[in-house]
Amino acid sequence: MMFRIGFGYDVHRLVEGRNLTLGGVVVPWHKGGLGHSDADGLVHALCDALLGALSLGDIGKLFPDTDPTYKNINSLILLKEVMGIVREKGFVLSNADTTVAMQKPRLAPYILEMREKISETLEVDVSQVSVKATTTEEMGFEGVGDGFSAYAVVLLTKA
Numbered sequence: 001m002m003f004r005i006g007f008g009y010d011v012h013r014l015v016e017g018r019n020l021t022l023g024g025v026v027v028p029w030h031k032g033g034l035g036h037s038d039a040d041g042l043v044h045a046l047c048d049a050l051l052g053a054l055s056l057g058d059i060g061k062l063f064p065d066t067d068p069t070y071k072n073i074n075s076l077i078l079l080k081e082v083m084g085i086v087r088e089k090g091f092v093l094s095n096a097d098t099t100v101a102m103q104k105p106r107l108a109p110y111i112l113e114m115r116e117k118i119s120e121t122l123e124v125d126v127s128q129v130s131v132k133a134t135t136t137e138e139m140g141f142e143g144v145g146d147g148f149s150a151y152a153v154v155l156l157t158k159a
């Protein structure tokens with residue numbers, strides 16, 4: 001099999017007193033993602049897409065939230081580990097496309113930095129990593145600011 005596609009989805013609650021970390025970038029905001037790790041749902045969705053492409057389960061299985069090792073961990077470290085597994089299995093990343101759904105704050109000023117951090121972690125060119133942001137028109141949990149969701153798809157190619 002030459003090509004494998006993968007899909008990932010993640011959600012985190014937004015609460016006061018936590019950093020809002022997305023794509024490895026701390027976005028200034030009065031609320032941040034609640035989670036065992038840094039709650040970087042964008043990176044988590046990407047990890048799940050990479051694992052899913054090779055039917056290797058999900059990050060919850062690989063990095064259990066009951067393990068103190070992963071408490072407040074920078075999720076880019078997990079992403080690096082996941083990409084290492086993908087390479088071990090003989091695949092390279094062709095491209096990744098992601099979307100974060102949240103009403104506020106506006107993510108546009110941080111998108112390029114997210115793409116840079118993610119592509120550096122994956123050791124690919126920044127042009128291979130797309131990050132997009134959307135609101136949900138003030139509907140649903142993202143729309144009222146209770147949380148955010150993130151979606152990722154990847155295409156892997158046999159090395």
Ligand code: MG
Nearest residue numbers: 010011041044
């Ligand atoms: Mg998560």
